[in-house]
Amino acid sequence: xxxxxxxxxxxxxxxxxxxxxxxxxxxxxxxxxxxxxxxxxxxxxxxxxxxxxxxxxxxxxxxxxxxxxxxxxxxxxxxxxxxxxxxxxxxxxxxx
Numbered sequence: 606x607x608x609x610x611x612x613x614x615x616x617x618x619x620x621x622x623x624x625x626x627x628x629x630x631x632x633x634x635x636x637x638x639x640x641x642x643x644x645x646x647x648x649x650x651x652x653x654x655x656x657x658x659x660x661x662x663x664x665x666x667x668x669x670x671x672x673x674x675x676x677x678x679x680x681x682x683x684x685x686x687x688x689x690x691x692x693x694x695x696x697x698x699x700x701x
Contacts, residue, residue: 632671646679648686651693658684662696 635641645653657665657672657680664684667677687693 634671634673634676636676637673643676643679646676646683648683648690648692650683651687654680654684654687654693658693660697662694 636643636646641653648654657670659665664681667674670677672680684693688695
């Protein structure tokens with residue numbers, strides 16, 4: 606009879622495996638997945654644009670929003686237009 610050998614994983618490899626899987630689901634672009642039509646990206650659509658701005662007024666980066674680079678550039682351009690038109694504030698408005 607042959608004994609089945611068990612492959613031992615070191616604790617370092619186990620921790621690395623857990624770390625890798627603990628990040629959660631990969632972010633997907635809302636526009637390429639069809640959740641939001643790309644035609645909705647417009648400076649007049651303030652409710653959509655506010656999803657891509659922090660509470661301090663900064664534009665969210667791709668790594669946080671998960672948006673594809675093509676749409677990220679378009680969103681940033683439309684946010685800047687909305688700021689110029691006065692629809693979105695440049696900052697949060699808090700004074701120091």
